[in-house]
Each structure stands twice: as structure tokens, then as C-alpha cells.
Amino acid sequence: MDQTASLARAAPADPDPAELGRSQELQRLVAEEIGRLGGWMGFDRYMQMALYQPRLGYYAAQPGVLGAWGGSSDFITSPELSPLFAATLARLLAGLGAAQSLHSIVEFGPGSARLACDLLRELAAAGHWIPEQYVLVEVSAAMRERQRQAVQALPAELARRVVWWDELPQRFEGLVLGNEVLDAMPVRLLHRAAAAWVERGVACGDDGALAWSDRPLPAGSRLRASLRQLPAGSVTEWHEAAQGWMRTLAARLQRGVALLFDYGFPAREYDHPQRSAGTLRCHRGHRVHDQPFWQPGLSDITSHVDFSAMADAARDGGLQLLGYTSQARFLLNCGVLDILKERMATADAAAMRLAAGVQMLLGEHEMGELFKVLALGRGVASSGLAGEGDRSAALD
Numbered sequence: 001m002d003q004t005a006s007l008a009r010a011a012p013a014d015p016d017p018a019e020l021g022r023s024q025e026l027q028r029l030v031a032e033e034i035g036r037l038g039g040w041m042g043f044d045r046y047m048q049m050a051l052y053q054p055r056l057g058y059y060a061a062q063p064g065v066l067g068a069w070g071g072s073s074d075f076i077t078s079p080e081l082s083p084l085f086a087a088t089l090a091r092l093l094a095g096l097g098a099a100q101s102l103h104s105i106v107e108f109g110p111g112s113a114r115l116a117c118d119l120l121r122e123l124a125a126a127g128h129w130i131p132e133q134y135v136l137v138e139v140s141a142a143m144r145e146r147q148r149q150a151v152q153a154l155p156a157e158l159a160r161r162v163v164w165w166d167e168l169p170q171r172f173e174g175l176v177l178g179n180e181v182l183d184a185m186p187v188r189l190l191h192r193a194a195a196a197w198v199e200r201g202v203a204c205g206d207d208g209a210l211a212w213s214d215r216p217l218p219a220g221s222r223l224r225a226s227l228r229q230l231p232a233g234s235v236t237e238w239h240e241a242a243q244g245w246m247r248t249l250a251a252r253l254q255r256g257v258a259l260l261f262d263y264g265f266p267a268r269e270y271d272h273p274q275r276s277a278g279t280l281r282c283h284r285g286h287r288v289h290d291q292p293f294w295q296p297g298l299s300d301i302t303s304h305v306d307f308s309a310m311a312d313a314a315r316d317g318g319l320q321l322l323g324y325t326s327q328a329r330f331l332l333n334c335g336v337l338d339i340l341k342e343r344m345a346t347a348d349a350a351a352m353r354l355a356a357g358v359q360m361l362l363g364e365h366e367m368g369e370l371f372k373v374l375a376l377g378r379g380v381a382s383s384g385l386a387g388e389g390d391r392s393a394a395l396d
């Protein structure tokens with residue numbers, strides 16, 4: 001995740017010998033593949049390997065990287081930060097599920113399964129609507145195993161509702177969730193050289209060290225119009241994989257609502273000249289750094305989301321844009337402060353922790369403003385899902 005505001009920028013922490021061995025093995029695989037590809041690899045392929053290469057990639061080798069502050073975690077996400085994220089979402093989902101006669105929740109990239117478990121507990125406690133099925137869709141086998149352990153700790157009546165999908169069915173219905181999934185999808189990189197945009201990829205020196213290398217873009221590449229705003233020398237991201245994922249989701253979600261939470265901007269803001277260095281970031285041990293080739297597989301690599309591109313891809317696939325707003329506005333509209341008040345009244349020692357968590361979720365300089373919610377749907381009567389403060393018009 002990106003909490004540039006609250007994370008220190010520093011050199012990444014030294015790896016232990018086991019980590020070093022894994023990273024060296026991954027670097028060898030990357031170098032071999034670059035050789036097979038003729039000496040150059042797109043950054044998206046590098047990022048795919050660094051994050052998801054079986055046994056060696058960041059999410060494949062280290063399921064403990066997500067979690068609460070401290071310990072072995074590298075960053076913290078909204079559901080891990082505060083139980084009120086799930087509590088607030090539960091009220092919205094229960095209303096939608098009951099009103100629209102939907103029977104499933106489908107969560108992409110569920111991480112530690114914290115959101116899934118908290119949501120199921122909240123929904124069961126309220127007793128208004130509980131999904132017959134809570135589906136988890138996860139690309140990393142190691143993360144899946146961590147999710148399985150978390151689900152086993154649920155009461156049996158809730159655990160039996162949780163299933164994993166290996167692939168998305170051609171057609172499905174339900175309430176779709178994704179928190180910080182789009183930012184974990186591989187990106188291509190673009191560099192504005194003096195004359196034109198070129199693609200920035202990865203090459204390998206004789207010593208095996210990885211280095212940046214530019215080459216012309218494939219003929220017919222269609223770049224977003226707002227790139228015009230960026231001056232010569234700029235580097236930015238192209239979210240081709242996330243766009244493809246969104247088109248697939250849109251084509252297959254036959255009826256339901258999708259809520260995608262992540263950090264990012266509409267295209268015009270994304271390509272503001274102040275972001276001429278792009279948004280690619282690496283995280284290790286609650287530190288942010290900007291060296292994606294440092295010890296491959298040992299840092300998270302992430303980029304901000306271009307929400308205009310996501311909305312366009314969703315509409316291409318037939319989904320309707322139901323709303324777009326900041327995470328703070330969304331949670332406030334869904335009643336987070338009422339829930340906080342109710343729980344502060346009963347939780348004594350934990351009350352201050354609850355309030356501090358909500359402050360992080362809503363704070364303009366924390367997750368409240370940088371994080372956005374994109375609401376999409378098909379065949380449901382819930383336009384204006386973002387409610388007061390809807391910013392859908394900014395996506396065009």
C-alpha cells in the first residue's frame with residue numbers, strides 16, 4: 001500500500017540469508033528470461049515475476065508481509081488498520097444484498113482474509129443478510145494458505161460459506177470487493193524521451209545486474225490523451241494488465257455491484273506535471289523506497305491506479321459507473337461515525353484505538369483522500385452509490 005505520508009523513506013532493511021538466497025534465485029530466473037527474450041523484458045513482466053513468481057515472488061514467498069503494524073509486515077491496509085472498515089462496509093452490503101436478492105460476495109486479492117472474516121462476523125451479528133457464499137479469488141498459493149488458516153478460525157456456520165475460485169466463471173452474480181488489488185497488478189512503464197514516448201523495460205548487464213533500458217513502443221500503441229501534460233524526461237505507468245482484468249470482470253459480472261478501493265487518481269490528475277517521476281513505489285518493513293531492482297522479491301512493488309482507465313475498461317465490458325469518490329467520503333456516507341459512536345460507548349480501553357484507526361481511514365493526509373472507491377454495477381438499481389461527494393464526472 002502507499003502511505004507515503006506516514007511511511008519513512010529510507011534504504012530497505014538488510015535481508016537475512018534465507019531471503020537473500022531466494023532473491024538471488026529469482027534474479028537468476030529474471031536474467032535467464034531476459035536472455036530468452038533477446039536482451040529486454042517489459043517492466044510488467046519483471047513486476048509479475050518479482051511479486052508472483054511461484055515460491056520466490058514477494059506475495060508467493062512471504063504471506064506474512066500483510067498485517068498489523070510491526071512484526072514481519074511491510075505495510076498495512078484499511079481492513080487491517082481498523083475493524084470499522086469491515087463494519088461500515090457490512091451495513092452497505094447487507095442493504096444491497098437483501099434489496100437486490102444477491103447471494104454471494106466475491107472478493108479479489110483478499111490478503112490475510114481479514115476483511116472476509118470481519119465482514120462475515122459483522123453480517124452474522126446483524127442477522128439482516130448473510131451471503132450464501134463468500135468467494136475468495138487469490139493468485140498467490142501462499143496467500144491462499146494464509147487465508148485458509150484465517151477462515152478455519154471462523155465459527156463453522158460461517159467458515160462453510162467460504163470457497164476459493166481458481167478462475168472466474170464465464171458468468172456470475174454477486175457483490176464484488178477488491179481492496180488494494182488494482183495497485184498490485186503489473187504495470188508497463190513509459191518514458192518521454194526528447195522526441196516521443198518510449199517503453200522503459202529491464203535489461204541485464206554482463207555481471208547479471210538489472211538495469212533500465214528503453215526501446216520504441218510497439219507500433220499501434222494507444223496511449224492515454226492526458227500524457228500530453230507531462231514534460232520531456234517524464235516516466236509514468238501504463239496499467240494494461242489492470243485494464244484487461246477489469247474488462248474480464250465487466251464481461252462476466254452478469255448482475256451485481258463491484259466496489260474497488262485503492263489509491264490513485266483520474267487520468268488528468270495522474271498525469272499532472274508534479275507526478276512526472278511516476279507513481280511506482282516499493283515497500284519493505286514499513287519503509288518506502290524507489291529501487292525495484294533491489295533484491296527482487298523482497299519488496300512490494302506497487303503503482304497508483306488510473307481510475308479513468310478503470311472506469312473506461314469497465315464500461316467497455318458493459319458495467320455501469322455507479323459512483324467514484326474518496327474513501328473518507330464513502331465511509332462517512334455509509335455511516336462510519338455512527339458506528340464509531342455506538343462502539344465507543346461500549347468499548348472502554350479499546351475506544352481510543354478505534355478512534356485512532358478511524359482517524360487514519362478518514363484523515364486527508366492518511367488514507368481518506370488518496371484512497372478512492374470506484375463503484376460499478378449491472379442490473380441493479382443503485383446509481384449514485386458514492387452519494388454526497390460523488391466525483392464520477394472527474395473520470396472523463
Ligand SMILES: C[S@@+](CC[C@H](N)C(=O)[O-])C[C@H]1O[C@@H](n2cnc3c(N)ncnc32)[C@H](O)[C@@H]1O
Binds near residue numbers: 080140180
Ligand atoms: C496489496 S494486497 C491487498 C490485500 C487485501 N485486500 C488487504 O486489503 O489487506 C494485494 C493482494 O492481491 C492479490 N492479487 C494481485 N493480483 C490479483 C488478481 N489478479 N486476482 C486476485 N488476487 C490478486 C495479491 O496476491 C495480494 O494478496
